[in-house]
Amino acid sequence: xxxWTELSQPLIEQGLDKDFVPLIAFFLWxxxxxxxxxxxxxxxxxxxxxTSSIICYYQEIVSTQAMKEHPRSTNPRTIMGEEPPPPQWxxxxxxxxxxxQQNLGSVVVxxxxxxGNPCGWSCKRLLAMTxxxxxxxxxxxxxxxxxxxKDFDQIIIEGDATVVIQSLQGNTPPIEIKVVIxxxxxxxxxxxxxxxxxIKKDYNTQAHNLTARPLYDAxxxxxxxxxxxxxxxxxx
Numbered sequence: 001x002x003x004w005t006e007l008s009q010p011l012i013e014q015g016l017d018k019d020f021v022p023l024i025a026f027f028l029w030x031x032x033x034x035x036x037x038x039x040x041x042x043x044x045x046x047x048x049x050x051t052s053s054i055i056c057y058y059q060e061i062v063s064t065q066a067m068k069e070h071p072r073s074t075n076p077r078t079i080m081g082e083e084p085p086p087p088q089w090x091x092x093x094x095x096x097x098x099x100x101q102q103n104l105g106s107v108v109v110x111x112x113x114x115x116g117n118p119c120g121w122s123c124k125r126l127l128a129m130t131x132x133x134x135x136x137x138x139x140x141x142x143x144x145x146x147x148x149x150k151d152f153d154q155i156i157i158e159g160d161a162t163v164v165i166q167s168l169q170g171n172t173p174p175i176e177i178k179v180v181i182x183x184x185x186x187x188x189x190x191x192x193x194x195x196x197x198x199i200k201k202d203y204n205t206q207a208h209n210l211t212a213r214p215l216y217d218a219x220x221x222x223x224x225x226x227x228x229x230x231x232x233x234x235x236x
Contacts, residue, residue, distance in 0.1 A: 092146060110234075
């Protein structure tokens with residue numbers, strides 16, 4: 001740890017965020033390891049597999065530092081009520097944001113495994129879409145698309161949009177989101193088990209805090225490394 005501090009301190013002094021420096025190091029290290037796996041073992045690792053390894057190593061070092069600095073601190077997830085799902089399940093939180101001034105909407109989803117580690121996310125800008133209900137239902141659809149893309153077959157969908165969740169639970173949806181609700185249910189048919197749960201906004205803070213970033217930073221949605229750093233910061 002002392003060696004790492006000595007190596008990273010000059011970069012931090014140049015203005016780089018102290019949390020971003022180790023992420024860059026872990027990213028380069030895992031990229032080099034994946035290159036060696038391909039050359040010597042003919043084993044190709046996907047970007048998501050590399051990302052998962054980075055997450056594990058990064059959280060390990062962050063947890064070690066936190067225990068040294070705050071040995072009696074309480075896990076922030078417990079405080080906020082953002083509990084991980086049961087074993088073999090994936091929990092996906094969704095949320096949407098709007099900016100009428102910029103005539104933009106944003107949708108974000110964050111997936112976590114039973115250990116509480118992020119295992120996927122998505123964030124997008126929606127041009128000329130500022131109706132909160134429409135944005136929320138599109139965000140929920142994005143959660144289903146992420147689950148299908150990642151082959152998650154047992155998922156819990158959580159959001160603070162009451163009307164969207166109740167519509168998916170069987171209530172008659174408002175006419176303006178009826179088509180999207182039907183599309184979500186059709187997409188969900190390919191999943192083994194799925195549950196839709198309403199949570200208060202106070203318990204959806206990680207997804208909610210992510211919605212603002214795409215609204216004011218157009219480059220954020222097309223920069224996976226910056227997204228990775230931001231998501232890890234939210235869940236640390």
